[in-house]
Amino acid sequence: MTAAASLKALAQAAIDRRRDWIIDIAEQALRSPELGFREFETSRLVSEKLTELGIEHSRNVAITGVTASLRGGNNGPTVAVLGELDALPLPGHRSADPMSGAAHACGHNSQIGIMIGAAVGLMVPEVLRALCGDIELMAIPAEEFVDVEYRLDLQKKGKLRFLSGKQEFIRLGAFDRVDMAMMVHTSATAEDAKFSLGGTTNAHVGKYVRFLGKSAHAGSSPHRGVNALQAALVALHAVNTQRETFQDPDIVRVHGIITHGGEAANATPAEVRYEGRVRGRAIDVVDDAATKVDRCLRAGALALGASVEIVTIPGYFPLFNLCLIKNSQPTRRRGMGGGGG
Ligand SMILES: [Zn+2]
Structure with missing residues (x-):
């Protein structure tokens, strides 16, 4: 031995x-x-x-x-x-x-x-x-x-x-x-x-997003409100429209959850919070996908007349x-x- x-x-x-x-x-x-x-x-x-x-x-x-x-x-x-x-x-x-x-x-x-x-x-x-x-x-x-x-x-x-x-x-x-x-x-x-x-594992960044609208009674005066939940839904639909542009070898994954969807069922949601992740095989891939995601998040807010705050959280480099x-x-x-x- x-x-x-x-x-x-x-x-x-x-x-x-x-x-x-x-x-x-x-x-x-x-x-x-x-x-x-x-x-x-x-x-x-x-x-x-x-x-x-x-x-x-x-x-x-x-x-x-x-x-x-x-x-x-x-x-x-x-x-x-x-x-x-x-x-x-x-x-x-x-x-x-x-x-x-x-x-x-x-x-x-x-x-x-x-x-x-x-x-x-x-x-x-x-x-x-x-x-x-x-x-x-x-x-x-x-x-x-x-x-x-x-x-x-x-x-x-x-x-x-x-x-x-x-x-x-x-x-x-x-x-x-x-x-x-x-x-x-x-x-x-x-x-x-x-x-x-x-x-290996993908690189990623985190997204912490707040859609901000205006509260109003959802039954009697929804026209006075700005619905932050609808803004988030439009934004997430817009994110989904981007998926056909992601290339298979780049292994892009965009996913997340709504952590706060509103305050009460009979009030127009004034604040909606979303936490998500943008992943890809390399930093430039993540950067490109995250730019598209940001554009979609802003589009959702724009459509409803809401505003949106996007915090991008540094995640990990790819692991080899x-x-x-x-x-x-x-x-x-x-x-x-x-x-x-
Ligand atoms: Zn683990």
Whole structure:
């Protein structure tokens, strides 16, 4: 057995000894799903488990994030091992929190177990001593771009500048020393595999939109009102007219929800709020589609004599994985799913 292979065997044996403990972490996270920048319980869980492993760490990085450095015995690159803390708002999901409706439908609970499991293997003294380079463990908040009004409020209060956890980690310098980063995500198609490795994801921007009209009694004097809901409906229809202009290889996706549709059924809706996403395979593609979307949003307001406020929220660049990391995929993967929605 080569030196590297015997060190790998030592790390794997340490992980196997803590198998149930690691799976239990992922399952505990599954049982307390929390939306982004609200992952206080999950953050506490990570901190507690790192403490059990004797790993010093920083808490409250970008509100709920946790970071720890493991120093290798030799010089080399710094590799970040990431785990995402947040869940999605999906009240119908089988593991949804009955109060908040949050559920780990994206399987981020597994990532928390996996990140701590990786730490277990790396903390074997012989392994850490032989390591060429350092490891940054990062439990990161708010991967999902949801709950936008809550985050805009945090931004207004100066607690955030960007609306996702990795963006905030970059802003705060947590990635400054990092040469490469790795993370394992559960598979979106559970019947094919438990985990997805490699692959790409689209770039995106978020849209937070307010259509502003004028309230009036919808029965007796609708002619005095300006209907913000009709403005939004015209705008969304106009967005749909653009779909034939999107080219298949660009993988454009435009989607969203109305988060506030009016005040009362018998009042002309004076304010309607829409949250949406514009995605595409590259930044220029997103830029082009977002320009069309903005034009359509304004057209809806114009048609009804309403006004519209459009906030464009910086999302993510497209994600491409290095083959080097992709090809070193783990062969041991079992028992930590559970999200898979
Ligand atoms: Zn995810």
